[in-house]
Amino acid sequence: MAAGLPTAMDRPHFIGIGGAGMSGIAKILAQRGAKVAGSDAKESATAEALRALGATVHIGHAAEHLADDATCVVVSSAIRADNPELARAAELGIPVVHRSDALASLMEGLRPLAVAGTHGKTTTTSMLAVSLSELGLVPSYAIGGDLDAPGSNALHGDGEIFVAEADESDRSFHKYAPEVAIVLNVELDHHANYASMDEIYESFETFAGRIVPGGTLVISADHAGARELTSRVSGGPRVVTYGEAEDADVRIVSIVPHGLKSEVTVLLDGEELTFTVSVPGRHYAGNAVAALAAGVALGVPAAELAAALGAYTGVKRRLQLKGEAAGVQVIDSYAHHPTEMTADLEAMRAGAAGRILVVFQPHLFSRTQELGREMGQALSLADASIVLDIYPAREDPIPGVTSELIVDAARAAGAEVKPVHDKADAPAVVAGMAGPGDLVLTMGAGDVTDLGPRILDRLQSK
Structure with missing residues (x-):
């Protein structure tokens, strides 16, 4: 099931189009047939990858880079109010759309799986994108890092699943309405936007509250902040916990290192399942188990997904x-x-x-x-x-x-x-x-x- 172009997104202009999050949205829109344009501070391999998809990418920011017929201007929280292209958009009356709203519109009509947490989002989102693709499910995805080549951070797929990295840094993940959401961990970070852990918890509670009726929250049973969040969202979506804790719904029985790989055994629905994670360390093994639990919540057979997770070999950086x-x-x-x-x-x-x-x-x-x-x-x-x-x-x-x-x-x-x-x-x-x-x-x-x-x-x- 493929989604078409969102309303008013057929001729978007991206300010900062080379950024990890922005470039992914631009790529998906270009693949859906939009006439994409934008600007970035410097030349990059990502800019070249976007041009290869037909996008117009200007280097440097200038008012004349914004075409008069642009249907919207897409910005991230990093774009300052005095940006000349933003000022030009105001003069022309062109709507300004935040990156998160643009991404949310791309998920409409699909089955969104959003990955949140203070750490591990890019890796876990990548694991899901790779493994679901390996199974022939042809997902769409938007990741905060490249998989194996410049511009490989996003793809428009013909399947019904959309996997997205959900950024808490500026509360933009409140815009999404996922069928399944992952929360890997909850810690105080992004100090310019959050003054306390209470504010962090409130923000993640809002995100969890956006899960659609009948949806699932997959959340760590090992991380103290995640456990606190779990207690705060009781009575909301279905909750599936994962981790090494004895009370985890998807319990990690063992993690055995083999050089820069790990063999992971989990207890899922009363049965043990062993699979290989091709990146080192307990942290990444935990990410893989979160991906497994989320995929199963979407209806993907556990044994098939576990085997496919071994195809993930890492993401840039x-x-x-x-x-x-x-x-x-x-x-x-x-x-x-x-x-x-x-x-x-x-x-x-x-x-x-x-x-x-x-x-x-x-x-x-x-x-x-x-x-x-x-x-x-x-x-x-x-x-x-x-x-x-x-x-x-x-x-x-x-x-x-x-x-x-x-x-x-x-x-x-x-x-x-x-x-x-x-x-x-x-x-x-x-x-x-x-x-x-x-x-x-x-x-x-x-x-x-x-x-x-x-x-x-x-x-x-x-």
């Missing part, structure tokens, strides 16, 4: 192997919250033969201000780390908030850590530290990912 040089592996991690950092470092520790060396780039001043100490403690799980300056993204600096907060906390936790203020110096510093058998992890949500190839080049020339 989620423990992605960038290469090996001089006996040193370089892996890229998107982890930027202490919980994510800890999970990825523990996963790497389980499969590493030598030392683990981290190049960490803090993301956002507000997050560093609130969680800098915990970030430093997480880095104590590495054998040695270098810490770069804060990647500001959409934020202005906060006086007194620098990456030194993390360095000081890491040292207090007994970690070997060194600040590097010029990112261009990092490859030489890392190459000087690394030896055969070591593993280098570039970590953070900013442009630290660009360092992987440079580190490999420097190692090769040693």
Whole structure:
């Protein structure tokens, strides 16, 4: 069952079309036949992938980039009010649509499965997209990261299922009405938008309340925040819990590591089911079990879905192997919250033969201000780390908030850590530290990912 174009979305203009969430929506609209246009701050492989689908992508933001016949302008929360294309839209009377509303409109007439949580959304959404596709169900999907190539973060499929990553950062996940929703975990993050855990809980309660009548909430039984949320939504949708807790509805019996893979056994409906997860660590095994429980809630046979989950081999920036040089592996991690950092470092520790060396780039001043100490403690799980300056993204600096907060906390936790203020110096510093058998992890949500190839080049020339 294919869905057509939503009303007023046949000639959309995207401001920031190259972003992970925006590009996915643009891609699906282009595949549905819309005349897509947009702009982005810089050239990218994602921009080229969109052009290959027929989209017009301008580089830089200027009023003249917005065509007079555009039916709407799509924006994310990151777009500032003084953007010239936004001002031009107001002059022309062109409706402005938030990214979440555009995505919600794409799900109409389908069976939406929305994946939420403070961590693990992209991985779990990707696992579902890959496994459901492997089973021939031809889902549509919109993911916050690329699977295996630029622009592979979204697809318009002819099946009835739509799998979407549901972003809590700006409360935009309140716009969706899923048949099945996953909540992986609930923690305080996005400090510019949430002042307390109570606000976080209220936001996730609203999301759970959007599940359609007869729908299902799949939620962790292991995570304290998720258990608290479960108690708050009693009397609402059908709830299916998963995890290692004894009272989980889908209980993880064992997770046995095999290098960078895991063999997972679950107890589901009174029967044990064993399958392989092709990414390392308990964190990712838990994501796979959440995907399994959600697929079963949609009516997918458990044994078939479990086998298909083994086809998932990772997503870009989620423990992605960038290469090996001089006996040193370089892996890229998107982890930027202490919980994510800890999970990825523990996963790497389980499969590493030598030392683990981290190049960490803090993301956002507000997050560093609130969680800098915990970030430093997480880095104590590495054998040695270098810490770069804060990647500001959409934020202005906060006086007194620098990456030194993390360095000081890491040292207090007994970690070997060194600040590097010029990112261009990092490859030489890392190459000087690394030896055969070591593993280098570039970590953070900013442009630290660009360092992987440079580190490999420097190692090769040693």
